[in-house]
Amino acid sequence: MFASVSRLNEPKSQREAYRLVVTYTAVSVAVSAGVTYLFALSNNWPVGNALIPGVGIPLLVAPWMTWTTSSYALRLHNMRGELERLARTDPLSGALNxxxxxxxxxxxxxxxxxxxxxxxxxxxxxxxxxxxxxxxxxxxxxxxxxxxxxxxxxxxxxxxxxxxxxxxxxxxxxxxxxxxxxxxxxxxxxxxxxxxxxxxxxxxxxxxxxxxxxxxxxxxxxxxxxxxxxxxxxxxxxxxxxxxxxxx
The missing domain is CATH 3.30.70.270 (Reverse transcriptase/Diguanylate cyclase domain)
Structure with missing residues (x-):
C-alpha cells in the first residue's frame, strides 16, 4: 500500500516536481490556517494575530520540505529508469540485449x-x-x-x-x-x-x-x-x- 502511494506521488519530471511543491504548499497553508482559526476561536485569541504564524510558517517551510523530498524522489525515479534501461541494453553496441x-x-x-x-x-x-x-x-x-x-x-x-x-x-x-x-x-x-x-x-x-x-x-x-x-x-x-x- 505504502509503495503504491509513494509511486503515485513520485515526480517523473522537473515540471511534476514543481507542481507537487505548489500543491503541497497550498494544502499545508490551507490546513494550517483552518486549524489555527479554529484553535484561536476556541481560546478567544485574536484570529488575525494567530493566523500570521499559522499561515507564515507553512508558507516558508512547506516549499522547502516538498522540494527537497520531490527532488530526491525525482533522482530515484531517474536512477530506476536508467537501471532498467541498462538491464535491457547491450553495453558494446548500445542495442537491446x-x-x-x-x-x-x-x-x-x-x-x-x-x-x-x-x-x-x-x-x-x-x-x-x-x-x-x-x-x-x-x-x-x-x-x-x-x-x-x-x-x-x-x-x-x-x-x-x-x-x-x-x-x-x-x-x-x-x-x-x-x-x-x-x-x-x-x-x-x-x-x-x-x-x-x-x-x-x-x-x-x-x-x-x-x-x-x-x-x-x-x-x-x-x-x-x-x-x-x-x-x-x-x-x-x-x-x-x-x-x-x-x-x-
Whole structure:
C-alpha cells in the first residue's frame, strides 16, 4: 500500500516536481490556517494575530520540505529508469540485449495485426572471426558498434535493434510488409559493404549476410519468425555471403 502511494506521488519530471511543491504548499497553508482559526476561536485569541504564524510558517517551510523530498524522489525515479534501461541494453553496441529483445518482440507480436505487420531480420558479419584474428578483438568491437549504429540509422522508426551475441544482430519491425523489410535489409547490407571502418588508424571493410522473415497466420510467437529469419541467414551465408535472403 505504502509503495503504491509513494509511486503515485513520485515526480517523473522537473515540471511534476514543481507542481507537487505548489500543491503541497497550498494544502499545508490551507490546513494550517483552518486549524489555527479554529484553535484561536476556541481560546478567544485574536484570529488575525494567530493566523500570521499559522499561515507564515507553512508558507516558508512547506516549499522547502516538498522540494527537497520531490527532488530526491525525482533522482530515484531517474536512477530506476536508467537501471532498467541498462538491464535491457547491450553495453558494446548500445542495442537491446536478449532480455530487451524478448520483451519487445513478445509485445510487438501480440499487437502485430493492429500495427499492420511484424517482421524481423537476423544478420551476421561475414568472416567476423578473421577480423578479430587479423586486427584484434578491439577492432571487432568497433565493427559491432558501427554495424549496430548503421542498422539503427537505416531501420528508422517502428524498429528496434538488438544483439544476440558475438556478431549476430537482430532487428524487429512493426507496420512493415515482408517486401518493405527486404528493401530495408538490402539498404543495411549495402551500407555495411561500402562502409570503411577505422580502428587505430587502420582501415578495414566487412560485409554482412541477412535473413528476413515476416509474421504469417501460422506463427504462434515471435520466436518462430526469428527462427525462420535465422534459416534464411544460413541460406545467405551458404550461397556466398554478402546477400539478403527471404521467402520467395
Amino acid at each position: 536478449r532480455r530487451g529483445l524478448k520483451e519487445y518482440a513478445d509485445k510487438a507480436f501480440a499487437d502485430r495485426r493492429r500495427a499492420g505487420g511484424f517482421s524481423a531480420i537476423v544478420m551476421d558479419v561475414d568472416k567476423f572471426k578473421s577480423v578479430n584474428d587479423t586486427y584484434g578483438h578491439s577492432a571487432g568491437d568497433t565493427v559491432i558498434a558501427r554495424v549496430a549504429e548503421i542498422t539503427r540509422h537505416i531501420a528508422g522508426e517502428n524498429c528496434v535493434v538488438g544483439r544476440l551475441g558475438g556478431d549476430e544482430m537482430v532487428a524487429f519491425f512493426t507496420g512493415r510488409s515482408l517486401e518493405e523489410t527486404l528493401i530495408t535489409a538490402e539498404r543495411i547490407r549495402g551500407a555495411i559493404e561500402h562502409m570503411i571502418f577505422i580502428h587505430e588508424d587502420r582501415a578495414l571493410r566487412v560485409t554482412a549476410s541477412i535473413g528476413v522473415a515476416a509474421a504469417d497466420a501460422d506463427d504462434e510467437s515471435a520466436e518462430a519468425i526469428l527462427k525462420r529469419a535465422d534459416q534464411f541467414l544460413y541460406a545467405a551465408k551458404t550461397e556466398g555471403r554478402n546477400r539478403v535472403r527471404a521467402a520467395a
